Amino acid sequence: AQPGAVAPVKAPMRNLTWGQLNFIHTTDTHGWLGGHFQEIARPQYSGDWGDFISFSHHMSAKADEKGADLLFVDTGDRIEGNGLYDASSPKGLYQYDIYAEHDVDIMTTGNHELYQVYSADLEHNTTTRNYPNNYIASNLDYIDLNTGDQTPMAPRYRKFTTKNQKIEVLAMGFIFDFTGNNKNTAVQPVRQTIKEEWFQKAIRERPDIFVITGHVGLRMEEFGIIFTELRKADWDTPVVFFGGHAHVRDARKYDSLSIGMASGRYMETIGWMSVDGLNKKNKDEVSTQKSVSFHRKYIDNNLYGMYHHTGLNESTFPTAHGQNVSSMIDSARQALKLDHKYGCAPKNYWMSRAKHGSEDNLYTFIENEVFPGVVVNEERKDKPRLTIMNTGGIRFDIFKGPFTRDTTYIVSPFVSGFRYVPDVPYKVASNVIKLLNSGGRILDMVPENRFMAIPEQMFLSPLVSFTEDVQDVNLELRGEQKSLNRLDDEKPLIGGLTTSDDIGDDGDDTIHEKLPFHPQPNAFQAKIAFPPDNKDPETVDLVFIDFVQPWIIPALKLSGGDYDDKDVEIYMEGTFTSKLSQWISDNWKGEC
């Protein structure tokens, strides 16, 4: 763990089940290779990439002892969302080398690798080269902007035989039907990919198991499309899907021989999947087992759990390699001055643990405090303005205490700036936020409204429930101190991730108290420089974060405003991220 990391708390644990073929899955790590080592309220996620490397080493040795196999899968979004990636110039200066210390057997791309030309270039020039035999790009091409050449980012699929059990694996790696990628990549919609000759050939290869990985939420349609097509060609080969993107722990049953799992976000979760009863086809050592069983677990990323699952302890667990990687992270953090303090947060501000509109809600805080302080164009400062941002642009809670350079990128990693449409009739402008927050989509050709929201809410499992509308008293203590109605409840449970998936409620390796989860709107809005008499202004400047422009123009049109992209201008210089750290420096000057 990183120096000064919060110590994980002793907690009731569930054990892992091993099978013939086992997987460790990471996804949506978003640069959190240092782990959540300063998060006092949730100490159960404080392991770092070095601990994970030691854990991986011991689990591989265990697999060898058992004569079983263990494969490592990563399903993308390795970047954006933490100072370790975002604070360097250029971005990712330290991230790629630290990440590459881990051996991955099957790797895919996420949407975050593709938003910027620069990061897609790095994926092509660095990550695919770090993992030449493991990176798979079933529906993604790279475009060389100098020559115009379009080639697969990596092989479309991969077939290999495992070390111990000699299981033949056919692996693919997808990204969801993403349209926000930059000009140096091309994403092929999954419905088209399944018609490709290579895909039709691959699904007829009769391996012992298909491993379909992808930066795809399990409740999105893409895996379902692939599964249906695969089953038309092969009705009985087991299939395991590994997904991501939605930032949740989840598992889905496709049929009795198939399962999918997703393993959360931000290095909070290490996914575990074991498969047993595999029938090795056309080989001498034919297994006679007839039914396949799957076991999934969501491992909290901390040393307490890693000791538990490996049977090791503080002195026997760390490997020299793991310790070296922890030091690499520490050195990078020092070089990037990630602990540099901009100010002291006077209290906690929550994205989903508090209702929108309440004083503990982070979006409400930005609406009421930050936007009025920073959204100013000196030449138009007296003009009333509405300022709109999408909730998905804010990535993490703010905790009471130091607000650092790292916190800035954790809360707001993106490079979005402010644009505006000047002098919009108030009747038209004030309708926009209502349309952005309505269900469905504004127009057929723009992405669905929910793509503005936080990933955790974009594709909800029917099993997820929101917190009932109760008084939010002592919110910051909830989940950390309250005990659950358990028979052995002498010790209170620690607040953390609790999962209900298609398999049941026993997926989390650590038993936690459930934390509140309130639904948030797709976008939020601040009214700035409005007339003091509460009268509606005639016209306003409609200011918005550039990410939401694809929704703003159609919403204006639908509200009766005849605007298009040509009417949009830069409102002021600077990104939301830089404005946020400036506001914190100016306003949170206390001691902590």
Ligand SMILES: O=c1ccn([C@@H]2O[C@H](COP(=O)(O)O)[C@@H](O)[C@H]2O)c(=O)[nH]1
């Ligand atoms: O520039 C950006 C990029 C993304 N977002 C928000 O993030 C989600 C996607 O998050 P994942 O981590 O890929 O799941 C996107 O839908 C937006 O809500 C953003 O605001 N700005």
